Structure formats: C-alpha cells, structure tokens
Amino acid sequence: MNLLAPISAVGWVTGVFGAEKSFVANPIIGNAKLNEWGLHRARVKTAERMARLRRGMMTGVSDADKAAYNRDGFVIKENYLPDDVFKRVRDEVFDQPLPAREMRQGQTVTRMIPLSHANRTLLPEATTAAWDKGLNRLTGYVAGRTGAPIHFIQTVIAEPSRKKADPQTALHADTFHSTSKFWLFLHDVDVEDSPFIFAPGSHKLTPQRLAWEYEQSLTARAEKRAHHSYGSFRINADQMEALGYQPPRQVAVPANTLVVADTYGFHSRSPSSKPTIRTELHGHLRRNPFAPWNGLDLQGLPGINHRQLEINNWWLVKTGQKNIWRDVGMVRANAEAEV
Numbered sequence: 457m458n459l460l461a462p463i464s465a466v467g468w469v470t471g472v473f474g475a476e477k478s479f480v481a482n483p484i485i486g487n488a489k490l491n492e493w494g495l496h497r498a499r500v501k502t503a504e505r506m507a508r509l510r511r512g513m514m515t516g517v518s519d520a521d522k523a524a525y526n527r528d529g530f531v532i533k534e535n536y537l538p539d540d541v542f543k544r545v546r547d548e549v550f551d552q553p554l555p556a557r558e559m560r561q562g563q564t565v566t567r568m569i570p571l572s573h574a575n576r577t578l579l580p581e582a583t584t585a586a587w588d589k590g591l592n593r594l595t596g597y598v599a600g601r602t603g604a605p606i607h608f609i610q611t612v613i614a615e616p617s618r619k620k621a622d623p624q625t626a627l628h629a630d631t632f633h634s635t636s637k638f639w640l641f642l643h644d645v646d647v648e649d650s651p652f653i654f655a656p657g658s659h660k661l662t663p664q665r666l667a668w669e670y671e672q673s674l675t676a677r678a679e680k681r682a683h684h685s686y687g688s689f690r691i692n693a694d695q696m697e698a699l700g701y702q703p704p705r706q707v708a709v710p711a712n713t714l715v716v717a718d719t720y721g722f723h724s725r726s727p728s729s730k731p732t733i734r735t736e737l738h739g740h741l742r743r744n745p746f747a748p749w750n751g752l753d754l755q756g757l758p759g760i761n762h763r764q765l766e767i768n769n770w771w772l773v774k775t776g777q778k779n780i781w782r783d784v785g786m787v788r789a790n791a792e793a794e795v
C-alpha cells in the first residue's frame with residue numbers, strides 16, 4: 457500500500473482547481489470518463505470567464521494596448537525603450553560574462569540569465585527595464601491576471617545541423633487558459649532568425665475551439681506527443697484553419713521591439729535554416745486561472761519576488777530533483793551553446 461497516496465490525492469484535487477495542466481501527472485485531469493462528462497471543457501470555460509472578469513477590473517493599460525490584445529492576442533511595440541537606455545541595456549548584457557543556465561530541446565538551446573535581485577548590480581539597466589511597472593501591468597492584462605512575472609535574459613541558439621527536431625517548433629497552446637510571455641528583442645529578428653510565430657486571434661475561446669479542447673481531452677492522457685499529453689496541446693495549420701482562426705504569422709521585428717503575447721493562442725518558434733543566436737529580455741506570468749481576484753500573488757511577496765528562479769533551483773537541489781536547466785557558469789549572453 458502506498459502510504460503517500462492520500463497526500464497525492466489531495467494534491468491532484470487541488471491541482472484541478474489550479475493551473476495544473478498535465479493529463480499524465482494528474483490522473484483526475486487526465487481521467488477520460490471525467491473529461492467525457494466535461495471536466496476539461498468546464499476548466500477551459502471557467503478560466504476564460506474569470507480572466508475576462510479580472511481584466512475588467514484592471515487599470516493602467518492603454519485602450520490601444522487592450523484593443524490590440526483583444527483583436528490579436530498579442531501587443532507589439534516598436535522603439536520600446538528610449539535609444540540611450542536601449543544602448544545601455546545592450547552594452548551591459550553583451551559586454552560581460554553572466555551567470556547562466558542552459559537547456560537543450562533538439563536542435564535548439566535556450567540560455568537563461570536571471571534578471572533577479574542577485575544580478576541587479578551586474579545588470580541594473582536590464583532589470584529596471586524588465587521590472588517596469590507599466591510592463592508588468594500589460595503582462596498582467598495579457599495573462600488575464602496581475603502578478604509578479606519571472607524575468608530573465610533569454611538566448612535562443614538554433615543549430616539546424618543537428619537533425620533532432622525542436623518540440624517548440626510545433627504550433628501549440630502553452631496551457632488551457634490565458635498566460636503571458638514577453639520578449640524585448642535586443643537585435644533585429646529577421647524571418648531567418650527563428651522568429652516567434654503566432655496565429656492572430658487564436659487566443660479567443662470560440663465554440664469551435666471549446667469543442668476541439670473537449671475532443672483533445674478525451675485522448676490526451678494516452679497521446680504519444682509528450683507535450684500534448686502534458687496539457688500543451690499541439691495543432692497543425694489545417695486543424696487550426698478548420699477552427700476558423702487566421703493562419704499563423706511570423707513576428708519578425710527590429711531591435712528594441714517589445715512583444716507581449718497570450719500563449720493560450722497558438723504559437724511556435726520558426727524552425728531555423730541556418731545557425732542563429734537571438735537574445736532578448738524575457739518574462740512570463742502564469743497563475744491560478746480560477747481566482748476571481750487580481751494581485752494577492754504569493755510570488756509577489758518581498759523575499760520571493762525577483763528571486764523565484766533561485767528559489768526554484770534551491771528547491772530542486774534540496775529535494776534531490778533533476779534540474780533540466782544546467783548550470784554553465786559565467787558565459788556571455790550571445791556565446792555559443794555549452795550543453
């Protein structure tokens with residue numbers, strides 16, 4: 457008899473009422489019978505209703521940004537930082553080695569350099585830009601809930617000579633509810649530079665999308681594509697068209713462009729035909745989608761806010777879990793991959 461079973465069961469039930477998305481890790485979320493009765497559909501519908509309610513209570517986001525989000529599911533702002541500030545951000549990001557971790561997914565390596573309290577003296581301009589309150593409000597609006605995002609410098613290194621596919625190049629939704637990511641690109645991102653791809657309007661929960669979500673939920677637990685079974689549903693262009701969404705669009709943008717996107721909308725990374733290295737200030741925000749309030753975010757508490765990555769790394773070590781992000785020591789943000 458598994459003595460931990462009752463504790464696990466409490467965790468699974470709590471997960472159903474939270475942001476948990478995996479049809480494999482949580483047998484309640486993955487239960488075919490419950491999903492046949494509409495569990496997943498109810499989670500999707502309720503989360504969307506609550507996000508709308510919370511967005512209605514938010515202030516400090518311009519009407520233009522709200523309109524762009526409502527129409528497309530993302531907001532793009534060119535020339536985001538003043539020129540002199542942008543230059544200082546670039547200088548401090550590229551002119552010194554910084555403490556980094558890396559993770560490989562097929563032919564793509566992602567490098568992460570935390571924009572945290574610990575690195576604030578090394579990266580004063582970049583942390584100030586990423587922690588900006590206006591940006592935080594916009595990130596919250598797109599996520600459908602305000603809170604304290606996780607911030608880091610992200611470098612995406614594409615090595616197409618390695619044949620193993622990058623799972624992030626398949627069109628997908630990150631989870632079953634609104635959640636946001638932002639990128640402030642530190643150099644031009646051309647169509648050849650593995651840009652972000654997003655299907656405009658695919659963040660909208662239509663009756664067709666809801667029916668598709670229901671269908672996926674019936675078989676997701678047994679699905680062979682691991683990310684799909686973990687609740688990050690994959691879709692192809694034809695299926696997406698059948699749902700009535702617009703075709704995906706490559707977001708190729710000049711340096712100093714901010715993109716904030718709701719990754720419930722279908723998106724991916726473009727596969728790269730040549731080796732590329734792309735660096736950006738990055739943040740993401742994902743919270744319990746069912747809470748009727750904004751704020752009251754545990755991760756926003758002093759002592760936790762801007763320390764989330766370090767706390768997570770510490771916890772993994774403490775509990776003997778594997779960290780998929782390998783510590784690679786001090787490297788330059790735009791250096792070749794170490795892993």
Ligand SMILES: [Fe+2]
Pocket residue numbers: 628629630719723
């Ligand atoms: Fe994604």
